[in-house]
Amino acid sequence: MIAPTLRTDRLVLRQLTLEDAPALFDVLSDDEVMRYWSSGPHRDVDESRDYIGWNADSSADHVCWAISVDGTAALGWVILLPHRSNNLELGYILGRAHWRNGYAHEAICCALDYAFEQLGARRVMADTDPENAASVGLLSKLGFQREGHLREEWETHIGIRDSLIFGLLRNEWAVRKLS
Numbered sequence: 001m002i003a004p005t006l007r008t009d010r011l012v013l014r015q016l017t018l019e020d021a022p023a024l025f026d027v028l029s030d031d032e033v034m035r036y037w038s039s040g041p042h043r044d045v046d047e048s049r050d051y052i053g054w055n056a057d058s059s060a061d062h063v064c065w066a067i068s069v070d071g072t073a074a075l076g077w078v079i080l081l082p083h084r085s086n087n088l089e090l091g092y093i094l095g096r097a098h099w100r101n102g103y104a105h106e107a108i109c110c111a112l113d114y115a116f117e118q119l120g121a122r123r124v125m126a127d128t129d130p131e132n133a134a135s136v137g138l139l140s141k142l143g144f145q146r147e148g149h150l151r152e153e154w155e156t157h158i159g160i161r162d163s164l165i166f167g168l169l170r171n172e173w174a175v176r177k178l179s
Contacts, residue, residue, distance in 0.1 A: 015056070
């Protein structure tokens with residue numbers, strides 16, 4: 001699905017493309033950014049290009065936006081993946097240079113609006129490593145509820161990892177937007 005261009009006060013979310021690989025290599029090769037990711041830091045831009053190929057595929061059944069300030073260089077991405085009927089899974093990554101300035105929150109809010117208002121999602125879920133305090137905090141701040149703890153769910157470059165499952169319902173998001 002082609003990601004429509006979305007705008008927030010500070011960001012432009014646009015379709016992720018293979019041309020974003022050089023900018024995203026800086027993100028995907030960073031040990032700290034990739035610590036809780038399902039795969040380790042990338043060694044070269046070709047690995048990043050191969051990795052983002054699926055995310056950038058506009059003919060697939062997911063929607064993936066490059067997060068940018070002005071519509072040019074990708075700082076990261078946010079993706080919505082079909083999970084079950086009217087249920088989507090949220091994924092996101094952001095370069096470390098852009099942490100703690102509200103960009104991830106702003107981009108995800110925009111993607112959630114799209115998920116609930118345009119795609120008709122009833123529920124959006126996310127999973128994260130229990131030790132990823134920043135992601136756990138962000139999901140909680142966005143109104144996601146912790147719904148589960150899957151033990152030894154992932155085999156990653158840092159070993160076997162648990163996963164926390166978070167969920168957000170359309171009516172919960174609507175109430176948060178009104179307050």
